[in-house]
Amino acid sequence: MNYLMKNVEMPLIPVVAELEANGYQIDCGYFTALKAYLEPEQALVLADIQATAGAEFNPASPKQLSKLLYEDLGLPVLKKTEKGSPSSDEESLYSLRDAHPVVGKILEYRKTGKIISTYCSFPNEVDSDSRLRPEYNQMGAITGRFTATKKIQTLPKNDRYGIRNGFIAPLGFKIVGADFEQQELYILAAVSGDQAMLDAIANGIDLHGLAAKKVFGLACNPDEVKILHPEKRGQVKSVQFGILYGMEAQSLANKLSLSLKAAEELIDGYFKVFPDVKLFIEKTRDLAVKNGCLVDVFGRLKLVPDAQITSKSKLGLQSKALRETQNFPIQAAAATITKLAMIRCHNHIREFHPQIKMILSLHDELQFQVPDDEVEHFASELPGLMTNLGVESFGFKIPFKVSVTSGQSWGSLVAHRPASLECAR
DNA sequence: TACTTCGGCCAC
């Protein structure tokens, strides 16, 4: 049996079974109250919109909305959908918000509607013990990431209504979370073997700050860039982020409002700082073109037949395949690391903390429901369980950084501080 | 009614 099957996917099956059986406690009253508050508000906004558009008008219908905006009101079409219809998505509406007062109201209606229809329905979806039990598909994404049902992976973050506050620990328990910090960047450093990136991570230097300093020839220390040159750091951060997702120069230019040439120079500058990252990306893309498939460091396979397209009329398809190619080895290795973390944490709590339940796995983060009197101990153990997984499984040169949080609900998790440090004040 | 497609939007 290959590595992934023997050491990852098979041992993971009972872990996922438990995760699904455990579920996540929901504060149903929170969501019923929120819904009761929002629905009358939404009705007022609807009436307001219908005063402009007519009583039959449904702003939730993209078709009706397009007719209103682009035919009746004559607003300019800024963007088309996949199928070529005029788009009324958030991006377009945001640009049109000053062109007519109804546009802003529609944006508000959409935002609130999403909360009501998608995120206030949990009381109808929980079991009789008020726990939400999503199904996890451990082979759901081609990269090895999980997919899951019941919206558990897409709860709004930093939203006005605090949806995540409704995901709670029962009385006498806390939620404890463990995150791999900048997991995909660590993976990029590890799989590319780029020494400058590895060194920066090993020494705890701000990666974006370091890159910005070198690209723009700044005089300050890397860690001062965040304060002294936040906009330059932001540009480099976009390059860094884009590399993980296969972004090309034109998209970066649009994102940063730069010329194509300036964007290319920015990317070139970045690659001069981290030359082996550039080499890794080139090698990855070349392999996909040559073979029509690629394999990540753990042996996970992705077919990318479109990478071999040469017909000029289909270069868009090839570009998409190459972006997927660039992202795959990073996202796939990250997924395997998180799966290894699940297995190790599961084995650990079975042996030492039978009262602790794993209740969430979310790409680079795990959460547990922990009895109050075990929080301190378990939180102190988590980094030791997770940081060395890459080193041990594949000889990564650097350990991961794991941050631990705790709180009474998902929405109120804060950095966990050992109790021994709390008496200072 | 039941299913599919589309446009839209939430997360990592």
Added chain:
DNA sequence: AAACGTGGCCGAAGTA
């Protein structure tokens, strides 16, 4: 405000 990768869920509208 995002824009690039991986996904699932919602309502509207069309089809069987």
